[in-house]
Amino acid sequence: MKLENLPPVYEAYSAEYPDLTVCRVVLQEKDLYHVIHKDGMMQAQVSGKFRYDTKTVSDFPAVGDYVMADITGGDRAVIHNVLPRTSVFIRKAAGKSNTEQVVAANIDTVFLCMSLNNDFNIRRIERYLTAAWDSGAVPVVLLTKTDLCDEVTAKIAQIESVAVGVDIITTSVAEPDGYSQITPYLKAGKTLAFVGSSGVGKSTLINHLLGDDRLDTNGLRNDDKGRHTTTHRELIMLPGGAMVIDTPGMREMGMWDSSEGLSAAFEDxxxxxxxxxxxxxxxxxxxxxxxxxxxxxxxxxxxxxxxxEKLKIENAYSEDAEGYLAAKEEKFKKIAKYNKANHKK
Known part of the structure; x- marks a missing residue:
């Protein structure tokens, strides 16, 4: 796996940092990363100076990030800079700590996955839509396991009532063309992310797109008792040139500085x-x-x-997190500037 077709927005950084190489983070496990560059893949870690200079958790590299790294020091690259993100999906970290967590960066389309049987929850999809609209990526609601639901049309209508202007697609492992609605989004060079609760079938879906069983689903069955095994985020290259990010199931989807996302998700x-x-x-x-x-x-x-109103209260609490407000303006203004320029085209 190599880094090909570098987005034009990042090409200039090669000249700005002649001693470093543009890489992309494809896997993260705690403080250790796997990155790809023009010649292949290697493990990586952040430099001591980078770690010292970081102000918030989301300053650290995440899956999907483009970074500048020194790849000449042996078997492990050293990451010195995270390049400006064109989009970033952030949530409040699970648990009681009031900190943010980057789910994925530089994604074009984020699929909000929910099964139509035991996982169906309108209020949850509102949360996901809020974070997705705030990320800068294009949200798509992906409903799985249509073969296990007798009220597909009615449930799609419920989703339509809260997801105005958002594509809604369905999948089924039991149908020969059960994944055909995803095909139009699989364009070469585009990055897609799949997010959702445990057991909705994200890894099974990605395995289908890959044409193999690379991702372990631990015997995920075609019923309402799916078992989730993804424990880390990973960017995977598909045969056609599109890239997908598989993410662990989310027990919680807490708000994190998502004011713009709230305005978009609740425009009515x-x-x-x-x-x-x-x-x-x-x-x-x-x-x-x-x-x-x-x-x-x-x-x-x-x-x-x-x-x-509940999401507004949660969001206000996250915005008041100690030390966060001082750092967020500089961190996200480049994302806003990039997206604003591209939306005008």
Whole structure:
């Protein structure tokens, strides 16, 4: 596996750092990385200076990142710089600590995977959509195990009600063409990420795209008792030239500085809020509240409003994390600048 077709946005860095090589992180296990470059793959670690200079957890390399590394020092490369990210999917790290976790970087399309049997949860998909819209990648809702659900059409309609403007596709391991809806996204040079809860069938799906059983699914069965075994993030090259990132199942999908994602995922509520009589309307009992009027008219559900308000509270808590606000503006302004320029094209 080699690094080919380097995106133009990164080509200039080869001249800026003549003693270093552009690499891409394809696997991460704690503090050890595997990177690919123009001549192959090798293990890597960050330099001491890099570790000393980092301000937040998300400053460290993640799967999908392009980095500048010294590959001349033997069997292990030394990473000196993480190049600006064009997109980054971040969540609050699982557990009680209020820190962020990078799930994947430099992805073009993020598939939000959910099975149609025991994993189906509208409120969860709202969380995933919020993080996905905030990442800078294009979200696609991917519903698995259609063969195990008798209400596919009804459940797709529920997803459509909260995922306006987002592609929704379905898959089934039991059908000969059960993965055909994914094919249009598999373009050479594009990076795709699959995220979702344990057991929804992400690794089985990627194995199908690969045409082999490279990823262990530990006997993942075609029923509602799928067992998840992915324990690390990994970028994998597909036969056609597209790249996919497999991620461990998420027990939690906590918000992390996702204000823009909230606005995009809940655009309907934001538009209604702008019509309220008072700018600081809490949508409780104020007169002239357009949000409450929409609920009474059946245009908006109370559950969706409750979900929006809950995610706003979670997001506000993450933004107040000690030491984070001081570092985030510089870290993400290049992403915003890149995406803004590309969205105009």
């Amino acid at each position: 509520i934001e538009e209604l809020s702008a019509k309220c009589r008072f700018k600081n309307c809490t949508h409780k009992s104020e007169p002239g509240c357009a949000v409450q009027a929409a609920i009474k008219n059946g245009e908006l559900s109370e559950e969706r409003l409750s979900s929006y």
